Amino acid sequence: MSSIQQNIEQITSQISNAQQKCGRVQESVQLLAVSKTKPNQAILDAALAGQIQFGENYVQEGVDKVSYFSEHHSNLALEWHFIGPIQSNKTRPVAEHFDWVHTVDRAKIAQRLSDQRPSQLPPLQVLIQVNTSGESSKSGIEEHQVFELAALICTLPNLTLRGLMSIPADVPDYASQLHAFKQLAELKQSLSERHPELNLDTLSMGMSGDMEAAIEAGSTMVRIGTAIFGARDYASKA
Template sequence: MTSIQQNLELITSQIAQAEQKCGRAQGDVQLLAVSKTKPIEAILEACDAGQRLFGENYVQEGVSKVDHFNEQHADLDIEWHFIGPIQSNKTRPVAERFDWVHTVDRAKIAQRLNDQRPETMPPLQVLIQINTSGELSKSGIDSEQVFELAQLISSLPNLTLRGVMSIPENVSNYESQLRAFQELAQVKAQLAARYPTVDTLSMGMSGDMTAAIEAGSTIVRIGTAIFGARDYSNRA
């Protein structure tokens, strides 16, 4: 068994324990393996262990991986999630290749993704990124702006609004983590009351996964704990 396989088994077990502890059904929470900067071989090892959801942060790198797997390993039926910031001049390759986008935070990006989504593909599954911490270094919109953007997304035929995503402030205190996640969960609940397709909360990483699951996360994004430390030396 490879280290990646062992890591996936450990994290899957931790997710199941967190689900049980807070009274959620087993399997409520999906594991998104964040494979940015990682080689094809590492993704294949994760696939061998049964992982099928992968997240990429950088457009050029992510597109290269999606194309490789579509051409060489189409039988694996991977679900690709784009989880990085999107510049308006990079929306086309994202719209043409990914299954999900977690980081829609303005109308222009939503409109371009819709317009550039091929008609031969299913609608792009979309999450609105919310900046719950107010940190200028992080992408996302204020909670108050979510509903206007959600109304636009719900009207676009090539997009499906599925929920919200956030990267809260990095704090080690469990109660502080939980409060931030509960704030996001409230926004998701308000959206779900208006839009029947809303069912997804993308929140929680290695250091705050348990609090995220208690607050209602349905997708946790884990990278280093699966694949090991990232190597950014080859990035421009």
């Protein structure tokens, strides 16, 4: 058994235990393997261990990986999520290659993703990124801006709004983590009440250090990278 497979099994067990601890239905939380900076072989090892969903932060690196697996391992039917910030001049490759985008945070990006989505592909599944902590260094819109952006996305033919995403402040104590995640869960509930016609079923929140709090608050997708693939080398991104 590879170390990546062992890591996936361990994290899957942690997710299951967290769900059980807070009374959540088993398998209601999906594992998104964050594979940025990792080689194709590491992704293949994870895929052969049963992992299907992968998250990428860098556009060109992600596009290269999507293309590689589409050409060489199409039988794996991997699902690719873009989870990094998007510049307006990089929307086309994202729209053309990815299945999901977690980081829609302004009207211009949403409009361009819809306009540039190839007609032969299904609508792009998108999440609105919310800056729940108010940190200037974090991407995402303020909570009161969510409703206007959601209303716009609902009018775009090649996007399907699925929910919200956030990266809250890095705090060590469980209570503070839980409070931040509950903010996003409550916001999604308000958005669902305003748009009952939408299937807003996704809350992308929680990483290795705050996964349990995120699951208790209602996360449906946790983003885990280093705990699966090991430490990253960012030298190539400098």
